[in-house]
Amino acid sequence: MFPNKNWTLGGLKMLLRKIDATDSVERCSGSGRPRTVRVPDVIANVQDLVLSQENAPKTHSSQRRISRRTRVSLGSVNRIIRNDLRLMSTCLKRCRAHELTDANKIARRERCRNLLKRYSAGLVNFIWFTDKKNFSVTTPRNHSKRPSVRSVWSPQKNVAAYRLLRTRPTFSKCVMVSVGVSALGKTSLHFVDPGTKIDGKYYRDVLLMRGLLPDIRSYSEYFTFQQDGAPAHRARESVDMLRQEKRRTSFRPHYGRPTVLT
Numbered sequence: 001m002f003p004n005k006n007w008t009l010g011g012l013k014m015l016l017r018k019i020d021a022t023d024s025v026e027r028c029s030g031s032g033r034p035r036t037v038r039v040p041d042v043i044a045n046v047q048d049l050v051l052s053q054e055n056a057p058k059t060h061s062s063q064r065r066i067s068r069r070t071r072v073s074l075g076s077v078n079r080i081i082r083n084d085l086r087l088m089s090t091c092l093k094r095c096r097a098h099e100l101t102d103a104n105k106i107a108r109r110e111r112c113r114n115l116l117k118r119y120s121a122g123l124v125n126f127i128w129f130t131d132k133k134n135f136s137v138t139t140p141r142n143h144s145k146r147p148s149v150r151s152v153w154s155p156q157k158n159v160a161a162y163r164l165l166r167t168r169p170t171f172s173k174c175v176m177v178s179v180g181v182s183a184l185g186k187t188s189l190h191f192v193d194p195g196t197k198i199d200g201k202y203y204r205d206v207l208l209m210r211g212l213l214p215d216i217r218s219y220s221e222y223f224t225f226q227q228d229g230a231p232a233h234r235a236r237e238s239v240d241m242l243r244q245e246k247r248r249t250s251f252r253p254h255y256g257r258p259t260v261l262t
Helices: 009-022 042-048 063-070 074-084 101-116 198-218 236-248
Strands: 129-138 174-181 220-228 250-254
Touching: 042 063, 063 074, 063 174, 129 198, 174 198, 198 220, 198 236
Parallel strands: 129 220, 220 250
Antiparallel strands: 129 174
């Protein structure tokens, strides 16, 4: 009935006897070759090496280093990490971030408390935090790896220069994005035109009047607009425009240093 399965008559008889005896085709516990490497002592040793110790970051070891120290094959180390310890099976790339000192954490906590004192619990949800961010659009290159093609084969000696040169731009291309977020939701991503200098006029006429404020009003007519102390934000014309919008609608502009909710 199943010529493509390559089943043998002896294998089917053994499978039927197993179904009659255990009502299952799963392997019975204790059957098979006993483990000689993935034993509790080795698993505990690998766990101590693969995870950083408490109050001592960056003290973990790589899989290859663990294999050399424990004299266990690299495949067994990977199976211990993935199957026995239930850790992530993929490596996570570390990203650079600004380190927060104890003074920074205390200052941010105090700002959050002052913000909660100034606004009631129901009004905090209507605070919209806005900011801009630069994103690089150039594909990152890993210079540590060998290039896939190192030679150019040609039947003639005179080869075009573009085939021999590996060029890269002097400066990576970047795009600036402006967005606003709150407990109610988020605005659309508003991209700044390439080569445009964000001064007070561009910030008021394009980012605010055409982008952020209409998106925020689609959620609620009453809201508190939070921005940081950038020069375009603190310009006299920008502040006057926000005050005029406050009189015309029911939103409250908030000036000063940015506040971070934890």
